[in-house]
Amino acid sequence: MNSSLLQSIVDYVQSYLSSNQTPGVAGNWFWATVYVLLVFAGVSVGVICMNWLERKILAHMQVRLGPMRVGPHGLLQPIADALKLLLKEDIIPAEADALVFWIAPFIVDLAAFTVFIVVPFGPAHAVTDMNIGILFMLGVSSLSVLGIVTAGWASNSHYPLIGALRSSAQMVSYEVAMGLAVVSAIMMTSLSAEGGTLSMIGIVQRQQEQQVWFVFKFFPLGLVAFAIFAIAMIAETNRAPFDLPEAESELTAGFHTEYSGFRWSLFFLAEYAAMMAVSSIAVTLWLGGWLRPFPNALHGATWDLIFSFFPGLTFLFLGGLCFFNASRMPKHPFFKIQTMGLAAFGAVLGLIGLVLFVPGIRERVQDIFWFTAKVAAFMYLYIWYRGTFPRYRFDQLMKVGWKVLLPTGLALLILTAVVAMRTEVWAEVVVPMWLGFADLLRRIF
Amino acid sequence: MNPLVANPPVATPFFFYLLSGIMIIGGILVITRKNAVHSAIALITALLAQAGLYLMLYAPFVAGVQIILYAGGIMVLFLFVIMLISIERTMKERQFNKQWLVGIAAAAALGGLFISVYAKGKSLFPEGHPLYPEAQNTQAIGALLFDSRTGMYMFAFEIASLLLLVAIIGAVVMAKKRI
Amino acid sequence: MDAMLHISTLHYLVLGAALFLLGVIGVLTRRNVVIVLMSIELILNAVNLNLVALSRYWQGMPARLGGGAQALHGQVFAIFVITDAAAEAAVGLGILIAFFRNKETVNVDEVNLLKW
Numbered sequence: 222m223n224s225s226l227l228q229s230i231v232d233y234v235q236s237y238l239s240s241n242q243t244p245g246v247a248g249n250w251f252w253a254t255v256y257v258l259l260v261f262a263g264v265s266v267g268v269i270c271m272n273w274l275e276r277k278i279l280a281h282m283q284v285r286l287g288p289m290r291v292g293p294h295g296l297l298q299p300i301a302d303a304l305k306l307l308l309k310e311d312i313i314p315a316e317a318d319a320l321v322f323w324i325a326p327f328i329v330d331l332a333a334f335t336v337f338i339v340v341p342f343g344p345a346h347a348v349t350d351m352n353i354g355i356l357f358m359l360g361v362s363s364l365s366v367l368g369i370v371t372a373g374w375a376s377n378s379h380y381p382l383i384g385a386l387r388s389s390a391q392m393v394s395y396e397v398a399m400g401l402a403v404v405s406a407i408m409m410t411s412l413s414a415e416g417g418t419l420s421m422i423g424i425v426q427r428q429q430e431q432q433v434w435f436v437f438k439f440f441p442l443g444l445v446a447f448a449i450f451a452i453a454m455i456a457e458t459n460r461a462p463f464d465l466p467e468a469e470s471e472l473t474a475g476f477h478t479e480y481s482g483f484r485w486s487l488f489f490l491a492e493y494a495a496m497m498a499v500s501s502i503a504v505t506l507w508l509g510g511w512l513r514p515f516p517n518a519l520h521g522a523t524w525d526l527i528f529s530f531f532p533g534l535t536f537l538f539l540g541g542l543c544f545f546n547a548s549r550m551p552k553h554p555f556f557k558i559q560t561m562g563l564a565a566f567g568a569v570l571g572l573i574g575l576v577l578f579v580p581g582i583r584e585r586v587q588d589i590f591w592f593t594a595k596v597a598a599f600m601y602l603y604i605w606y607r608g609t610f611p612r613y614r615f616d617q618l619m620k621v622g623w624k625v626l627l628p629t630g631l632a633l634l635i636l637t638a639v640v641a642m643r644t645e646v647w648a649e650v651v652v653p654m655w656l657g658f659a660d661l662l663r664r665i666f
Numbered sequence: 667m668n669p670l671v672a673n674p675p676v677a678t679p680f681f682f683y684l685l686s687g688i689m690i691i692g693g694i695l696v697i698t699r700k701n702a703v704h705s706a707i708a709l710i711t712a713l714l715a716q717a718g719l720y721l722m723l724y725a726p727f728v729a730g731v732q733i734i735l736y737a738g739g740i741m742v743l744f745l746f747v748i749m750l751i752s753i754e755r756t757m758k759e760r761q762f763n764k765q766w767l768v769g770i771a772a773a774a775a776l777g778g779l780f781i782s783v784y785a786k787g788k789s790l791f792p793e794g795h796p797l798y799p800e801a802q803n804t805q806a807i808g809a810l811l812f813d814s815r816t817g818m819y820m821f822a823f824e825i826a827s828l829l830l831l832v833a834i835i836g837a838v839v840m841a842k843k844r845i
Numbered sequence: 846m847d848a849m850l851h852i853s854t855l856h857y858l859v860l861g862a863a864l865f866l867l868g869v870i871g872v873l874t875r876r877n878v879v880i881v882l883m884s885i886e887l888i889l890n891a892v893n894l895n896l897v898a899l900s901r902y903w904q905g906m907p908a909r910l911g912g913g914a915q916a917l918h919g920q921v922f923a924i925f926v927i928t929d930a931a932a933e934a935a936v937g938l939g940i941l942i943a944f945f946r947n948k949e950t951v952n953v954d955e956v957n958l959l960k961w
Contacts, residue, residue, distance in 0.1 A: 669928075689860065689864060693863075694867060697867055697874070705883055709886060722852075735927050741888070748879055751879075761875065761950070762874045764954070764956045765873040766873070769872075770874070772873060773869050784862075807920055807921060808914070829929070837936050
């Protein structure tokens with residue numbers, strides 16, 4: 222190969238590394254492709270982890286063991302499931318509308334995965350940074366309802382159709398409350414010196430600039446907006462306790478009753494990817510995105526160093542957990558391979574942890590680690606809700622959406638606007654009130 | 667290239683012809699399919715392609731509104747209604763009404779008018795307009811809509827909200843079984 | 846060839862005109878009310894495309910004619926048209942449901958009585 226051509230390619234690839242922008246903004250196609258592939262792989266791995274974690278955590282909540290047979294503690298269960306689903310026959314019902322039936326899972330998957338191109342894993346760790354980032358995320362994630370509706374209709378069967386009707390009514394209703402909550406957060410970004418923004422990266426930078434996560438901004442207001450979003454996003458992803466479109470006891474499996482094998486697994490993938498996508502919206506808007514805890518109160522080189530150890534420590538902890546459990550495995554020779562496998566898995570996790578301590582890598586993965594950790598907390602909440610809350614009835618669901626969340630969201634929007642117009646009143650009246658309240662609590666206890 | 671824009675658009679003709687091809691094919695499918703759901707899916711595809719064209723025209727905010735409102739809102743409403751009314755019977759019926767000849771003729775006349783206008787007015791659109799950074803697009807639209815000095819569309823915005831209120835009440839009155 | 850490859854405002858206008866015509870044909874010839882309503886959406890979208898393309902064109906005009914970076918009137922109008930489309934779809938589909946409930950049909954040419 223021509224050496225100057227090779228050199229120019231290498232220069233093109235390296236030119237991005239020195240810039241402090243996302244590859245989309247820098248216009249570097251190579252790194253944009255790499256980022257897209259990385260995000261896709263990361264989300265897929267996340268879905269696999271969620272599959273195992275959900276079954277394990279739900280099982281432990283219900284005092285069961287959960288998957289234990291395939292691999293140590295069922296660690297290989299998701300892979301076995303995926304293999305099973307891929308090998309299963311792909312049945313298209315005779316009465317179904319074959320073309321729409323075929324397209325529907327892809328619509329859902331496209332909508333669920335496309336939103337990740339604007340998710341900011343770090344100040345430069347996103348595929349691209351759009352001027353309309355949050356609008357794009359809300360819009361594209363709302364497209365998944367089209368896939369669900371067409372899937373339910375194309376099955377040409379009663380349960381899927383009712384599931385699809387429920388799903389469309391539910392998602393359209395909760396989108397309104399969701400939008401109101403998002404607008405109140407956007408309004409808070411406009412208090413910065415640079416003015417408001419809709420860009421996902423810009424929103425996190427505004428939080429850094431204002432030195433507060435938007436959950437804690439204007440104390441009860443940000444929290445209420447966050448709560449509205451947190452409720453609406455569960456309804457939006459059709460998860461318990463709002464999983465009426467796929468309620469097992471009423472509708473068999475809702476809109477994907479007639480789906481099997483590979484197509485069903487696409488729905489599964491899309492559901493979990495969508496959960497991660499809306500969680501990352503919540504993290505970006507209210508929980509400071511990639512920012513580590515207390516970036517202002519605990520600043521300085523020492524604190525930076527301490528916090529940069531967290532990713533490595535987390536992996537070391539997970540590896541240690543594996544070793545601990547390997548030592549607790551039954552000593553029967555039948556479990557020999559499983560014990561060795563678990564120990565090897567622990568060793569791999571520990572090695573990853575050690576790699577994350579290397580100075581060059583340590584600083585780079587920090588943002589990604591904190592963002593992922595916050596999203597992971599939301600994913601745990603999803604499982605927790607599913608384990609604890611009973612399912613809503615459909616009229617109750619509509620009542621919550623239209624009669625509770627929507628009026629609250631409207632009042633919140635007006636209040637946020639008023640407070641944002643008169644920040645000095647807030648600083649003089651409400652902040653001292655909260656401080657006095659805190660003082661009172663301190664005196665009592 | 668204009669220094670205002672960090673990233674000049676790449677392969678504009680390719681994307682234009684791709685998206686407009688999708689839109690034209692989608693539009694043809696909308697008016698020819700027997701099944702209303704197929705029409706709706708074709709229309710959604712065309713609408714999304716149009717959002718892409720808005721991005722090419724440096725109108726990201728309109729593109730976002732197009733995706734959220736049209737593809738995510740209005741078309742879901744259409745699909746919802748199509749499912750509420752049974753369509754098995756309508757699919758077996760005649761699809762085009764008796765005035766299809768008149769319709770085609772009217773459309774042809776209108777098309778001729780368009781062609782003549784474009785043929786005459788080709789010199790009306792000289793090229794070489796400067797590019798503006800899309801980073802300010804949303805703010806500029808917001809200023810036109812809401813700003814106390816430059817907001818010349820504030821009244822129209824309020825009227826639009828009133829229109830939506832009327833539409834909500836109208837839709838409820840129409841669709842309710844007993845009032 | 847150069848005129849084909851250099852995308853100008855006129856290209857967008859031609860595309861808009863084509864979509865408009867498709868919508869008009871749909872409205873005039875189809876019997877199914879749902880598809881007629883969808884054709885109306887097509888017409889509104891053609892108008893929107895023209896508005897946004899012309900707004901882009903106007904941005905390139907000299908400032909004394911009202912051009913410049915802030916001249917986004919076409920885009921604002923497009924947003925109003927989308928609002929209108931939402932209202933029209935809601936009322937139209939509401940009427941459609943009431944009609945279907947009374948006459949068990951969704952065909953336009955059977956709506957020939959001025960009462961029911």
